[in-house]
Amino acid sequence: MKKINKFLGSLAACAAMLGGVSTQAVAADINIIPVPVKTQVQKGEFVLPQKVVISYQTADGKNIAEYMADKLKASTGYDVTVGGKKGNISIQISPSMKMAEEGYRLTVTSKGVVIKAKTGKGAFYGMQSFMQLLPAQVESATKVSGVKWVAQCCDIQDAPRFGYRGFHLDPCRHFITVENVKKQLDIMSMFKVNTMHFHLTEDQGWRIEIKKYPELTSIGGYRLQGDGSTYGGFYTQEEIKDIVDYAAKRYITVIPEIDLPGHMMAAIAAYPSLSCKGEQWTPRMVWGVEDIVMCPGKEDMFRFLEDIVREVVPLFPGKYFHIGGDECPKTSWKNCPTCQKRIEAEGLQADGKHSAEERLQSYVIKRMEKMLAKYGRKIIGWDEILEGGLSPEATVMSWRGTSGGISAALQKHDVIMTPGSGGLYLDHYQGDYKIEPVTIPSAPAYLSRTYNYEPVPDTIKSLGLEKHILGVQCNNWSEYMYTNAKMEYQMYPRSLALAEIAWSPAKKKNFTDFARRVDANSVRLDERHVRYHIPLPEQPYGSCDKVVITKDTVVTFQTSRPMKMVYTLDGTTPTPASAVYTEPIKVSGNMIIKIATVLPSGKMSKVRTIDVEKQNYAPAVNVSDTKAGLQLRRIKGNYLKVNQLDLADAEWQDCGTVTNLNKMKVSQPDDATTLRGANNYGAIAEGFINVPEDGVYYLSSRMEQVWIDNKLVINNEGAVKAGTNSDNAVALAKGLHPVKFVYLCNIVGGWPSWWSNLNLEMRKDNQKKFTAVEGTQYFHK
Structure with a gap:
């Protein structure tokens, strides 16, 4: 063994001298994610025999052996049997073993494989590590020929850093089929993630069957889209049971979330009396925060929620129940006599820290905590549940940075860290937004940013409160995950970074080595037909085709x-x-x-x-007697294509001039849905743009179309205007150039175009940043 280590050390030193791989990389062809606590590479290989016997002693061991056998049979085509006292692969589980609850020891020699663990969980994770030692094609669902089925001999001792290692799925904005939920469970279990946070209710859709309230799914489960189509779906209780059972066999606990008292528009659409005014609306058709929320002044609201809890709790046997508590506008409560009566009756008066309405929200959360305690469940809530005072036993999920987590830990509450600012919101861009598929407008969360996140803040470490950080979670909000392929593109490989953050010791983390292991494991994802993100070639200062x-x-x-x-x-x-x-x-x-x-x-x-x-510089035009601004005209109607403007029956209205392109928009009475007063229309602004000097200019805009010198230079037609990847470049001479801007006020992909900044941005090819064109550069005749 010493000779082998000496050889590896010499090889690593030579590689370092040549600018090659590091010692850690040489350790080597062991590409396990998450990286184990301790790995000793040993001489030789274990050659998987064509007749494999997997032995076990316990019921958990049998289940794990059968799970492994099914995978080995499928990919290798070998004869794999389960049972017997001795096997080529042995799974040994004993509560008396001195190791962590989820820990394991994996020993691979040329003669066989032994997995030892205190619990079934640990043995399952040991099995997954062994599977990662085999060629990546072991993940294939069909027989693969021409593969040498061997594993590097080694001794691995391993256990997780955190007990909570989670990922979140949001089927509310875009529905995820049972089949695709199971697919994610398979993949995440491969990397030792042990919790799935299932976000089942939202303003845009209610996704779980409640037998006492069928209209939650028949009405709340479907929404009208901006193009007039209907979108929706939901899980029956039998499907939920199937998902939970499937997850449990992979040692993943599923935690349900019923988000309240905000984000309840889908439920309110089905049962209007749940809101303060009791008005009839529909599920929200666009993204963002809904201002119609539940009315905690009404006792019927709490009876409704207990009915929901009574049906949901038996479906999810874990100890936690997520009650949301985030993004709840309280304007309606301020103006609601019933809510104000509740505030007075409960003595929820404002103090120096919290408004009366914030304390009313805390009252709701505390009642939910007591209600769920009757059913043997503990609550988790987003960090807004800190506002108004924290419930006695609540666990806080810190998403708005780390301050919420720190505050909760200081109050001796348990915390799950999941800050978007830490790269854990996987709906954020992971490359140059100019060429990546549209997603939530945000700074990119590169793989390195996600990987380098540290869940335990220095403040918590210095105070010795680390025990209150239960773990870490990545979130997959689905506003812009229009298909399962897009969801996976956003999730992977950053979910693998989450797995390593949650499992591996902080001192073992090394991004260069992790990136190498990600590349090696990409073949495993290929075998699972995962459409993961591969970094694109980008251009500095903004990519452009x-x-x-x-x-x-x-x-x-x-x-x-x-x-x-x-x-x-x-x-x-x-x-x-x-x-x-x-x-x-x-x-x-x-x-x-x-x-x-x-x-x-x-x-x-x-x-x-x-x-x-x-190109030569496009010549400027000579125009006399120009006036400031662009000429604006509008036409009423819901237009999704520019050519529909020419076919419209309505008449164009002359709307004067604008110098600020955002003035092409009409102020909306409500930003929620077209069914609540939004005015759809088309608008065109024409005139001239004054180019300050000769140059090559890169152009960017979220307009539907931009024309310069009577040429279409930017075309975002039909695209979701949360971003733009239709930038263009043109060589322009100093002076005036004809310009036309086309704006369609509509909703595409859940994004209302009136949320977009319409300014034209330009960057000379020798500049690093885009800047908005000044209004003083626009003229008309």
Whole structure:
């Protein structure tokens, strides 16, 4: 053993001298995620025999053996049997073993494999580590030929850092089928995640069958979309039981969330009396925070919630029940006589820290805590439940940064860390938003940012309160996860970073080595048909598929983490064997650059096509007697395509002039849904833009269309206007150029276009930042 370690050490030293891999990387071909606490690499390999026997001694051991056997049979085609006193693979579970509750010891020798654990959980995780020692094709659901089924000999001692290792799914904004929920459970269990937070109710949809209140799903489960179509779905209680049972077999606990007293528009649509005014509305059709909430002044609200709890609790045998408590506007409570009567009756007066309405919310949370305690459940709530005073036994999920978690821990409450600012909101961008699929407007959360998050704040460490940090969770809010493929693209591989944050000792974390292991495990994800994110080639200062030049220059590319890039210049599609990008590409005339990143497996990212065009500066026009601003006209109607404006029966209205493009919008009486007063229309602003100097300009806008010099330069038609990846470039001479802006006031993909900033932004090719065009640059005749 000493000779082997000495050899590995010498090899690592040589690699370091040559600028190669680190000692940790040499340790090596063991690509386990999350990285174990202690790994000793030993000489030799375990060759999986064509007749495999998996032995066990307990009921848990049998279940794990059968789980492993099914996977090995499918991928290898070998004869795998379960049972017997001796096996090539032995699963040994005993409560008397001196190790952590979820810990395990995995020993792999040339003669066999032994997994030891105190509990079934630990043995399951030991099994998953062994499966990660085998070739990645072991995850295939069908037989794979030509693979050498071997595992590196090693001795692994392992246990998790945190007891709560969670991921969150939101089927409310976009429904996730039972099949796809199970798929995520399979993948996350592979990486030792042990909790699924199931967000089942929202303003946009109620997703769980409640037998006493059928209209929660028949009405609250379906919403009208901006294009007039209907969207929805829900889980029957039998389907919920199936999901929970499926998760339990993978040692994952499913925690339900019934979000209250806000985010309840779908329930209120079904049962209007739950709100303060009792008015009839529909489930919310757009994203954001709904201001119609439940009325805690009414005792019927609490009877309704207890009826819900009574049906939901038996479906989820875990000890926790998530009650939300976040983003609850309290305007209606201030103006509600019933709520104010409750405030007075309960003595919920404002103090120096909290308003009376905040204390009313705390009253709701505390009543829910007592209610759930009767059913043997503890509550979890988002960090807003701190406002108004924290319930006695509540666990806080800190999402608005870390301050909520710190505050809760200081009050000796348990905490689950899940801050968006820490890279744990996987609906955030993970690359340049100019070329990534649209998602929530946010700063990118690169894989490195997620991985480097530390769940225990220094303040908590210094006060010795680490025990109150139960663990960490990543959240997958689905507003922009329009398909399962898009959801997976956002989730992976950042969910693997979450797994390592939650399991591995902080001192073992190393992003360079983690990135290497992610690349190795990407083949496992391929076998599971996961459509994960591969970093795209990006351009500094904002990627654009059009590059305009007036003289010889270079085009530069980079990636969000170091990766191989390949490209072609002859119009052909690049392959892994194409020219490798090592330096900026020289360009002197018209050219098509096709470029992609390549994983070690040979799998490639989406190919980006960059159109390089050499242009002369488009000449300015001579216009006399110009006036400030652009001429604006509008036409009423719900238009989803620009050509519908020409076919409209309505008449255009002359609306004067604008210098600020955001003035093309009409103030909306309500930003919730078209069924609550939103005015849909089209608008066109025309005139001239004054270009301050000759140059190549990059243009960006969330308008439907932008025309310059009578040419369409930006086209966002039909796109979700939460962002834009339709930037363009053009060479413009100093002076006036004809310009036209087309704006459609509509709702696409849950995003109301009136939420968008309509300004045209420009950046000269020698500048790093886009800036909004000043209103003083717009003119008309």
